Amino acid sequence: MRTTYFRNSRAVSVSQTQILGHHRHNTDSSCEDVLFVKATDRLLICGIADGKSDAQYGVIGGQVSLETVAQYLENSNPDSIKNHPFPDEIPFMITISLRKRLLDLAHSMNANFKDFASTLQILVVDMLCNTYSLIHLGDGCVIGAETNGHISLMSAPDNGLTAYQTWLTTSPNAISHLRITTGSLEQKKRLLLMSDGAVCFCKGRNIPHHARALINTGSAEELLQYLASSNPTDDASCIVIDLGDAENP
Numbered sequence: 566m567r568t569t570y571f572r573n574s575r576a577v578s579v580s581q582t583q584i585l586g587h588h589r590h591n592t593d594s595s596c597e598d599v600l601f602v603k604a605t606d607r608l609l610i611c612g613i614a615d616g617k618s619d620a621q622y623g624v625i626g627g628q629v630s631l632e633t634v635a636q637y638l639e640n641s642n643p644d645s646i647k648n649h650p651f652p653d654e655i656p657f658m659i660t661i662s663l664r665k666r667l668l669d670l671a672h673s674m675n676a677n678f679k680d681f682a683s684t685l686q687i688l689v690v691d692m693l694c695n696t697y698s699l700i701h702l703g704d705g706c707v708i709g710a711e712t713n714g715h716i717s718l719m720s721a722p723d724n725g726l727t728a729y730q731t732w733l734t735t736s737p738n739a740i741s742h743l744r745i746t747t748g749s750l751e752q753k754k755r756l757l758l759m760s761d762g763a764v765c766f767c768k769g770r771n772i773p774h775h776a777r778a779l780i781n782t783g784s785a786e787e788l789l790q791y792l793a794s795s796n797p798t799d800d801a802s803c804i805v806i807d808l809g810d811a812e813n814p
Contacts (some may be wrong), residue, residue, distance in 0.1 A: 567785060570604050570692070577609055577690060578807040580781050580785035584792060587761055588800040593689040598760045598802035599627040599683070603635060604682060610635045612687035613705055615760045617733055624672070626667060626681025630734050633666045634659060634700055638689050645699045647747040655670065664733060666689060682733040686720070686758055690806065701744040704731035706767045707751045708780060710755035716777045724760060731761075748808065755807050760799030763792055 566578040583596050601612040612631040616623020630652040637659055638646075649655055663685075684703025691697065699707060704722040711717070723742055724731050732742040757780065759766055766776045779791055785805040790804050 567604070575692065577692060578613060578785065579609070580789060580807075582792065582803055583694070584691060584762070584788040584795050584797055584801040589609040594799070596761075596768060596800045596802070597624055597627075598697055598800045599624055599631060600802055600804060601628075601635060601687070602804070603639075605639060605677070607691060607693045608639060609690040609692060609806070610638060610687060611690075611758060611806060612685070613758050613760050613802050613804060614683040614685050614783075615703065615705060615762075615800070615802075617682040621680040621717075622676060622684040623683050624682065625670070626734065627683035629666055629681070630663055630683055630685050631687065632665050634685065634687050637662050638687065638698065638700075641772060644691075644694070647696070647803040652745070652812065655745055656740050658746075660743060661741045667734065677778070679735045682735040684731060685734055686757060688696045688758055688806070690750065690756075690808075695745065696749055697753075697756070699744070699746045701746075702732055702734065702742060702750060703707055704761040706759050706761075706763075708757040708759070708772065709753055710757075710780050712750045712754050713752070714781050716780055718767065718770060718772060720746065722767070724769075726744075731799070732739060753808055755805065757788070757806070758804040760786060760800065760802040762797045762799035763795075764797065765792060765795035 569578040574589040597616040598616045603610045614627030616627045686705045689698045701720045709719045730775045
């Protein structure tokens with residue numbers, strides 16, 4: 566699925582996919598990743614949440630978490646994160662807002678708060694100022710491709726002592742692991758958000774050579790087909806954001 570948004574002189578195209586991990590094929594399980602895409606007059610907000618496997622309502626928690634953080638960002642001035650006089654307050658404000666929604670949800674469903682656990686990553690593209698803000702918690706990752714062909718890991722997976730450990734929206738110390746970064750999109754041509762199952766693109770801090778070449782020159786459709794053909798063990802989701810101009814979308 567691909568959608569193109571035109572703002573000012575730039576076209577922003579979004580493509581996305583979800584792949585069920587092959588370890589679930591012989592079960593009745595569904596994909597535990599949640600994707601979120603929303604466009605306003607000024608902002609494009611894209612996000613992925615990965616519900617914790619043994620959390621009964623991880624998918625619901627992931628959806629609510631994405632909606633809550635997206636609403637917080639939409640209600641804030643797009644420049645407020647970058648220019649906030651006390652940047653250390655922002656993770657606190659986001660976490661408080663997020664936890665309140667999850668606690669209210671747990672109460673309304675008579676469920677345990679930790680049953681709504683998920684990772685979280687949201688990328689906000691300010692199409693007026695040509696800048697981005699990134700909110701990231703957990704073992705997903707975000708990759709950027711620049712117009713000069715350089716591929717960079719904009720936000721690496723955050724694991725614990727092992728690759729199977731990470732920080733979730735319900736983790737006691739989540740606030741200290743909630744990353745917030747901002748930057749210019751002037752030299753960026755493509756952004757990729759991925760859940761931890763997309764190991765063909767990124768495993769730890771390693772982006773394989775073939776993946777780098779494909780990210781640099783392949784179409785969004787080729788990228789998503791490559792992910793599907795990798796037959797991921799875990800659920801794998803990807804959102805591809807292509808940044809062009811109105812004359813060459």
